Amino acid sequence: MRAVITPERDGKWKLDEVERPKPKENQVLIKIHASGICYTDVHQTKGELPVQYPCILGHEPVGEIVELGSGVRSRKLGERVGVPWVQASCQRCEWCLRDKNAFCRNSFGTSAQMQGGHAEYMVAWAEGTMPIPDQLSYEEAAPIFCAGYTVWSGLRLAEPQPAERVAVIGIGGLGHLALQYAAACGFPTIAITHSADKKKLARELGAEYVVSNGEELAAIGGADVILATSNSAAQTFDCIQGLRPDGRFMVMGFYSEPFQISVVDLLFKRARVIGSIQNGIQYLYEALDIAARGKVKVMTESFAFDDVESAYSRVEKGDVRFRAVLTF
Ligand SMILES: [Zn+2]
Ligand SMILES: [Zn+2]
Structure with a gap:
């Protein structure tokens, strides 16, 4: 063969x-x-x-x-x-x-x-x-x-409650599916992407909001669940500022850098950083x-x-x- x-x-x-x-x-x-x-x-x-x-x-x-x-x-x-x-x-x-x-x-x-x-x-x-x-x-x-199984597992592990906001970092192989699974469940869904050409498409896939980075995510009120599908450590860590109090930050991308979160975000937002696989x-x-x-x-x-x-x-x-x- x-x-x-x-x-x-x-x-x-x-x-x-x-x-x-x-x-x-x-x-x-x-x-x-x-x-x-x-x-x-x-x-x-x-x-x-x-x-x-x-x-x-x-x-x-x-x-x-x-x-x-x-x-x-x-x-x-x-x-x-x-x-x-x-x-x-x-x-x-x-x-x-x-x-x-x-x-x-x-x-x-x-x-x-x-x-x-x-x-x-x-x-x-x-x-x-x-x-x-x-x-x-x-x-x-x-x-x-792999991609669909991984993101659906992460969304389920985050246990989003009705009307909680779900954001997806990176609209690629995993992210384009994560966005659709979250929207299909009726959660207000936010896409986070740098790529101008993906912004329109993200809306077509069900995103209510499309932002470029963590600062913009925070400015629109943040998200209760963030599905981090990006393989960029810098992009991932930048989005933590958009996590809402009692939020769950689901790590599904892979990179060699150690994970970074400030104690201020961790403590005062009572943030949870959760690794998720299949x-x-x-x-x-x-x-x-x-x-x-x-x-x-x-x-x-x-x-x-x-x-x-x-x-x-x-x-x-x-x-x-x-x-x-x-x-x-
Ligand atoms: Zn894979
Ligand atoms: Zn065994």
Whole structure:
């Protein structure tokens, strides 16, 4: 099969011919139809997140089950599925037994312990696959397996109350979805973006207000929940000034700088800074369901498999509107 190989740290992605994997017991073989490219792929390629090279990245894979390993009873041939980052875990440790397998130290991650989705085929643990609603195309579904799942998890963890204001920092792969999920729930929603060309679009995606920075956010009265999806530490920290008292600042972007908040903001606003990942498979189900009901529109730029080099360079530069998806 053909696959995108990341050969080494800082290596250039290249298309190569490799052996098609075989599903073992309780695994399925998926023929990939679409595979989203997340900014985490860039972090993995640069060695900023741990990876064993050479590897096949891609943790937003969707496709069709074409082979079942022995013992699989919950999935069938031809079923449309996608796979999130955590596919399976040890089921023995404290975190697995407390239904928080994101913290399991022996879990199987897509594009980490398991081969990723930038390939014609991939093997996954059957229990780690999620059926895709019929209303969503493969291309629309792929970005929900990381970007949509992540932002919906963050919004749910923030526990916004009716009429609270939700702001989203960064209108990119994650942010364009976060904005729509918050607006779909009826929260007064605020987009925070520097890009002039994204301001009009942010309103079309449901933002009641669009501001450029933390100062402007504070000037319009601030937000009770801030979903920080930006990968820029400076932009993220600048927006803390727009957090309202008892506000929740949800950190979902990744950068190497230590997190900075003044004690004045922390103490006197009784602020809560909360890290959020993909917090449980029920949120992936909900994120897909809301999109299937037409409340959230996934905006993608699709790239043919042969164009993987240009896809990667556009993602790295932050030029994609809003999620790059490889299609096969
Ligand atoms: Zn991701
Ligand atoms: Zn475990």
